[in-house]
Amino acid sequence: MTAALSPVEPPLLEIDALSVTFDTRAGPVEALRSVSLVVEAGETLGLVGESGCGKSVTAQAVMGLVDVPGRISGGDVRWRGRSLVDPRNARFARSLRGREIGMVFQDPMTSLNPLMPIGAQIGEVLTRHLGLTKAQARARAVDLLAAVGIGAPRTRVDLHPHEMSGGMRQRVMIAMAIACEPALVLADEPTTALDVTVQAQILDLLADLQQRLGIAIVLVSHDLGVVAGLCHRVAVMYAGQVVESAGVEDLFARPAHPYTQGLLRSAPRLDDAPERLVGIEGAPPSLLDPPQGCGFLARCPIGDAACAVPPPARPVGPGRLAACVRPFTPAWGDDRSVIDERAEARR
Amino acid sequence: MSVPPPDSTDDPLLAVRDLAVRYPLPGGFWRRRSFEALDGVGFEIARGETLGLVGESGSGKTTIGRAVLRRVEAHRGEILFRGRDVTRLRGEALRRLRADVQVVLQDPYSSLNPRMRVLDIVAEPLVVHGRAASREDARARVTELLDLVGLPKDAVDRFPHAFSGGQRQRIGIARAIALEPALIVADEPVSALDVSVQAQVVNLLQDLQARLGASYLFISHDLAVVRHIAHRVAILYGGRIVEIGPRDAIFENPRHPYTQALLSAVPIADPVRQRARRRLVHAGEPPDLAAPPPGCRYQARCPLADARCREVSPPLAALAQDHAVACWKPL
Numbered sequence: 001m002t003a004a005l006s007p008v009e010p011p012l013l014e015i016d017a018l019s020v021t022f023d024t025r026a027g028p029v030e031a032l033r034s035v036s037l038v039v040e041a042g043e044t045l046g047l048v049g050e051s052g053c054g055k056s057v058t059a060q061a062v063m064g065l066v067d068v069p070g071r072i073s074g075g076d077v078r079w080r081g082r083s084l085v086d087p088r089n090a091r092f093a094r095s096l097r098g099r100e101i102g103m104v105f106q107d108p109m110t111s112l113n114p115l116m117p118i119g120a121q122i123g124e125v126l127t128r129h130l131g132l133t134k135a136q137a138r139a140r141a142v143d144l145l146a147a148v149g150i151g152a153p154r155t156r157v158d159l160h161p162h163e164m165s166g167g168m169r170q171r172v173m174i175a176m177a178i179a180c181e182p183a184l185v186l187a188d189e190p191t192t193a194l195d196v197t198v199q200a201q202i203l204d205l206l207a208d209l210q211q212r213l214g215i216a217i218v219l220v221s222h223d224l225g226v227v228a229g230l231c232h233r234v235a236v237m238y239a240g241q242v243v244e245s246a247g248v249e250d251l252f253a254r255p256a257h258p259y260t261q262g263l264l265r266s267a268p269r270l271d272d273a274p275e276r277l278v279g280i281e282g283a284p285p286s287l288l289d290p291p292q293g294c295g296f297l298a299r300c301p302i303g304d305a306a307c308a309v310p311p312p313a314r315p316v317g318p319g320r321l322a323a324c325v326r327p328f329t330p331a332w333g334d335d336r337s338v339i340d341e342r343a344e345a346r347r
Numbered sequence: 348m349s350v351p352p353p354d355s356t357d358d359p360l361l362a363v364r365d366l367a368v369r370y371p372l373p374g375g376f377w378r379r380r381s382f383e384a385l386d387g388v389g390f391e392i393a394r395g396e397t398l399g400l401v402g403e404s405g406s407g408k409t410t411i412g413r414a415v416l417r418r419v420e421a422h423r424g425e426i427l428f429r430g431r432d433v434t435r436l437r438g439e440a441l442r443r444l445r446a447d448v449q450v451v452l453q454d455p456y457s458s459l460n461p462r463m464r465v466l467d468i469v470a471e472p473l474v475v476h477g478r479a480a481s482r483e484d485a486r487a488r489v490t491e492l493l494d495l496v497g498l499p500k501d502a503v504d505r506f507p508h509a510f511s512g513g514q515r516q517r518i519g520i521a522r523a524i525a526l527e528p529a530l531i532v533a534d535e536p537v538s539a540l541d542v543s544v545q546a547q548v549v550n551l552l553q554d555l556q557a558r559l560g561a562s563y564l565f566i567s568h569d570l571a572v573v574r575h576i577a578h579r580v581a582i583l584y585g586g587r588i589v590e591i592g593p594r595d596a597i598f599e600n601p602r603h604p605y606t607q608a609l610l611s612a613v614p615i616a617d618p619v620r621q622r623a624r625r626r627l628v629h630a631g632e633p634p635d636l637a638a639p640p641p642g643c644r645y646q647a648r649c650p651l652a653d654a655r656c657r658e659v660s661p662p663l664a665a666l667a668q669d670h671a672v673a674c675w676k677p678l
Contacts, residue, residue: 050541050542051512051541195404196613197608197612199614200612200626200628222541224542225615225616225621228618266545267616268575270570277575278546279550280544
């Protein structure tokens with residue numbers, strides 16, 4: 001087959017207009033509302049947003065972990081072009097998870113089995129998915145522990161999780177996630193429970209594994225600094241929707257969506273200490289009864305009648321999408337200087 | 348607007364000297380073992396000043412707050428509040444201290460009683476300390492306090508579940524300032540909040556300090572937040588203060604190897620800068636405080652450690668005005 005005739009290769013992972021609903025006593029909660037994302041092989045996509053924005057639910061939907069009372073109420077998740085949501089592909093979807101798609105959760109203490117040596121836990125993945133014998137699995141577990149930077153792996157392989165520090169346990173989780181040489185690792189707040197010096201080491205490890213093994217990573221995080229250091233592309237979520245996606249440098253240098261602008265300016269930074277932090281007034285809307293128009297309208301300084309219709313995500317630059325009728329408009333203007341003036345006047 | 352740090356020639360509001368706290372470990376009756384959570388900690392807080400207390404898990408920062416609040420007993424040392432040692436206070440004197448030293452906790456979900464109305468939550472300290480003459484008086488005072496922390500008037504008669512995390516933290520703050528305390532111990536007060544809300548609460552704490560003149564002992568693992576709110580900063584490691592000084596000295600000119608490694612590890616929300624930064628990685632674990640090693644607590648991870656560091660504990664020694672480091676080889 002010639003190159004000209006070959007069809008365009010489908011992306012590694014494609015989330016297409018995915019909706020997830022949780023049926024609660026108070027009524028259906030629309031946790032995800034038509035979320036679309038693409039992850040190409042070997043890239044790191046950051047998924048950022050605040051509590052309840054849907055970033056973790058997105059990762060769970062890909063892993064098939066959305067369970068009653070939650071359900072996928074619309075859209076599709078495709079792996080190399082093949083649906084994981086279609087019930088006829090259920091066996092295919094199961095075979096991917098743990099093998100082609102690895103997962104790292106926030107809390108390594110509760111996601112590891114406390115009664116089982118770590119080597120046996122890693123070995124279990126290998127015997128199950130790759131059909132290795134017990135002895136082979138143990139030898140490979142030792143290699144994996146070494147690969148994630150655990151010293152003296154031959155003795156550590158027999159330790160139980162409680163005999164290790166939080167950082168070590170997260171390394172074990174990463175070893176399990178990469179055990180079958182997956183094409184994609186979903187990491188949901190992988191360093192949030194760790195101290196900052198340990199976090200730095202785990203982030204280095206993830207970056208290193210990605211370069212060496214060519215794994216794609218979806219990093220779910222609330223920490224803009226973590227995302228800035230590790231990701232190639234970033235998608236910003238708000239109230240169950242993706243409001244903006246862009247290359248990491250573009251997003252931080254020139255945020256298009258007012259929410260992204262607000263998020264970036266409200267994060268306190270170590271390298272810049274203005275006297276006054278600036279938050280975003282108000283709180284996200286309830287997803288029990290989501291707003292008809294733009295989800296950010298109630299908190300947006302430049303929102304008006306035009307925003308009462310849901311703004312679709314549209315291209316706003318090379319490789320950039322934003323769901324806003326006025327992308328790149330400085331939403332907070334020179335707000336900070338106004339605040340400084342007021343402070344001057346009060347003195 | 349943060350208040351300028353007050354005149355340092357005044358007597359400090361709080362002076363902690365050589366504080367040690369031990370927690371008992373389960374073990375035999377004959378060989379009692381304990382865990383040395385704090386060892387030889389000393390610092391001062393002036394009136395109207397915020398001291399940021401920074402350290403990683405197990406460094407002892409929360410224990411310092413608990414000792415100041417008299418929720419854990421000091422094994423050794425003094426805690427001088429307005430010049431008077433409070434480590435042995437009992438009865439009425441302890442009650443009076445508790446009115447003057449209040450606390451704001453991390454989790455706004457578990458620290459408010461879900462069965463109490465906001466009115467009763469905020470009025471409780473007023474009632475307990477006999478500062479409310481009547482129910483009407485308490486209600487009027489609570490309405491004032493809620494206004495001060497930026498909550499609507501109708502919040503008075505509602506229950507905590509009706510509020511978001513940031514609003515709940517405002518309720519906790521209203522309760523803490525009800526008695527106009529001289530000192531507020533804030534233990535990770537914004538760590539459970541989203542960034543856009545975190546900024547609102549940090550600003551509120553600063554505004555209240557400017558209005559009420561209270562001192563804050565601000566305990567946090569988040570260095571960026573501490574940089575915004577603290578006048579002075581103390582860095583803890585393994586139950587000891589390794590460095591203490593004015594905010595800018597700590598952040599711009601850190602002298603202890605641990606402080607430098609800690610600062611270099613904090614990610615910055617700027618891809619270009621973040622990727623260009625040099626990170627100091629000092630691998631290893633904090634010392635076992637059930638059997639701490641002699642010498643410096645950071646010796647096992649420190650690239651500069653030598654024989655002296657392994658034998659003799661470095662004292663917290665002043666390098667410059669108000670900037671002290673516990674290191675034999677300050678950088």
